[in-house]
Amino acid sequence: MILFIFEGKKCEPRLFETLKHLFFAKETEPFVCTYNSNIYSLYSKLKGYDVFENVTASGNTVTILNDILQKKGDDTLADILEVDVSEIFLFFDYDFQESRLTLEENNRHIGEMLEYFDDETENGKLHINYPMVESVFYTKQLPDKDYLSYDVTREKCHNFKALARDFSFYNSFEHLLISGNKNEKEEKKLLKQQTAKENWLHLTDMNVRKANFICVGVDAIPALKENLAQNNIYENQLAKYVNTESCRVSFDKSYPKGALIEKYTAFINLNPKYYAAYRDRAILYTHIGKYREAVADNQLLITHNERVWSDAIINKVEALFFLKDYDEALKVANHYFAICEKPTAECYRIRAEIFRKLKMSDEYKADMRESKRLRKEEKNRIW
Template sequence: MSSNILFVFEGKRTEEKMVNSLGKYILKESPIIKCAYAGDIYQFYKKISIDEDLDTFNLVKERDSENLDRLKDYNRGDFAEIYFFFDYDGHSSLASKKDDDGNIIKPGDDKIAEILSFFDNETDKGKLYISYPMVEALRHIVDFKTFKELKVKCKGNYCPNKSKCKDIETCEKEPCYKDRVSKESIAHLCNINGYTHETWKNLIKAHLFKMNYIVNDTYEFPDGIESQLTIFTKQLDKYINKQCPKVCVLSAFPIFVYDYYGNEKTKCYVNRTIVSIETKSLLIREIIPSDINVLLSVYSQEENMKYISNGKYDWTIEELRKKYQKVNNSGYPQGYGIFAVVVDGEVIGEAGLFNSYEDDKVLELGYIINEKFWNKGYGTKICKALLDYGFNKLNLEKIVARMHPENIGSIRICEKLNFVKIDVTGAIYYQYEISGL
């Protein structure tokens, strides 16, 4: 079965920016296809309520010409999972208890409870995630220390208690939520394209703490998954169904990450140190999805690969992606793995420390760089940087380097850096080792 994932957003811009940024660092395992419904959750509900057997994939695909174009080569069977991301939007006219003619209809909150129950399986109709009050909640952090208590009014002109409100003039003059977020949020959170590993770690941690606080009254990392319906019910009981309806500010995206990866893996991510080794002339950092095509071009040149393992150079992008996942999914949380080598902003190859011996204190060093960067000293600089990192940051006892006997350049580097050659009976490669102080 296909491993594709379909993300359906309420809007066309902000949500896609957020997921594109998130995909640089976290959502790397499966291809994600993104499109927008371009309508709020109540419009979505209206379509579903007419026909519960409606094919949600085709509903999204046929929504507009842009979706038809994006999804023209796909059908429902091409997606293992479908996720919907919508705003609470309690201020929407369709969330009112009355229609345009003043007739009593089903309240918006009842509609949300119903639609959350309907969209609760990503492998069937799809799974729905809600941001409170809107997608901008992700970056609405004035101060991480006070985020726990951040709540906002959520009903606007459709507040059911409007006639009894003693502060109606102030409520009506409140700025729109998007403007408020822009004015109040920590400055660097406003630039979604500039989010880093560290930014996402902090945001995921803050919103998961907040989710746990909403559901369990405890502001700490949650112990288990909470359903979207449970979160909504708690918002309803504690904040929405009050004289002045409010919601506790909460983003859907960190909760999706938590649900998708589970407790232990998410906890490991938010608590781990991101590997980034910087010297005067180069940067060794964790691989991000946009590096893969560049690294594939390195792997696809026979000259680059002639001393590597069996010399294979007909790699596919899927083979390379799986190689990185196999090594890095277990390695990165421990501080080692395969990293990208960057010079003046350009990825020139890869380098890393690998657990080839099932011993976290003995790692193997290796690198592959594009031929046009050979004989410029980068091999030595890469090895020096990794030796320093391995012994001083990871507290390794020994680092091993294995190479083809004709790889004169790497042999010279090992000799220059005081590696000791080790005789390995029957080996078709040379092995060098160096121990920590």
């Protein structure tokens, strides 16, 4: 039996059921248990069993967790014997915003947890969601070419679920789930299953590449999975993101965009008429969430020559979208479509997202249809 221990009882088990259906061999025997509290609570409970100092406690994970859960009135593991479990996997959020202890204390505790839960055939294997499981929802349309750049500060993690919901291309987790409707037609079920599988494969590729980037600075699939050990990812998160002036965590950043912006600014100060530098700086501003600065740089290009720098118009639209100024974003987007002879699929998708936020359903559907049609044309031209 393989034991999966999740932090929460709502989101994670639903996602797991889809993963099990899509990717697990039929003979696999998983058992799911939810802890229903965060990783720092689990640490404090485990301390009471002296597991981090007492080596004799090693290998008794099922027994200890059952005791902890039963004290909370949860009998989920009551009938599970240690000898029946071949592998144990634990999935918990980093919960960057947790403030009952200092950040340094929290980080030390997670370090101890990762050291203890480092082997699925022994005490168990701990996997950390950065900053929380909802990061799987923080994407544009999959595959998301910008995923490598996403990170979030500790301050913003207090409202990360809403942040992810507002940013996401998707309205919910439904794009990652198989159908649970017994009355749904088989054709629709199969289509939803195929869509979910494709999206999970995209997410897997994006997250493995991102983990490798966090660890070694290379956007690629690593040759060995050992290169992405959980403690290695964690140490690099701390060194490159958490223990920095901006105090942030990368979703699962890559190059230091702040330093690049400083270089572009210095260059622009010396070469104020080199307009390509404003374009590149505007893109960097958007990536790090400085949307007002992005709007200003794009507007400078538009004022200079909006037909030469027509991309600046759609880039301004995107920045306005993230500022939630949807009415102004739509006004600027419509101007772009009026002067641009051949808007791309991505431009239609961006305007469609504005329509979605403004609850303009017919317009949203029309732009999404055109975006998909143009993407198909682009693929045909490539092949």
